[in-house]
């Protein structure tokens with residue numbers, strides 16, 4: 001396995017609509033395994049392939065708590081087939097939006113159909129953190145980042161900060177130490 005680089009705002013690739021995967025073969029399994037390693041090392045509880053610059057409909061998730069056995073989920077071409085009318089609010093964060101957290105309201109329960117790491121068709125029903133995480137990651141496959149669910153004012157404020165940081169990096173971000 002290999003750790004991959006995670007892209008962050010304002011990288012335009014985060015706006016791409018990702019391509020469905022035709023066949024779950026060894027090359028797809030390799031990407032999924034690398035994504036899982038990257039996610040664990042970050043550390044994060046979910047990762048979409050576009051966050052490592054791969055525009056395919058692939059997601060890894062593990063919402064197990066520290067000290068619990070690991071419970072990795074691999075989702076290929078995930079689709080939300082049902083969402084509850086009841087909603088829930090979670091404070092969300094994103095590896096592509098480092099150090100920004102905000103409340104997002106989403107359906108409290110969802111059903112998701114997908115292919116697993118072996119290409120087998122599966123369906124999961126989730127609530128709580130997993131329901132939120134599934135929706136957050138599936139959003140990424142359609143070019144949607146969680147700040148897109150915030151008010152325009154809040155979103156623009158966050159974007160401005162990331163554009164500024166990127167510009168500073170572009171200038172080299174080199175500050176010589178005096179003395």
Ligand code: NI
Nearest residue numbers: 093094095096
């Ligand atoms: Ni994210």
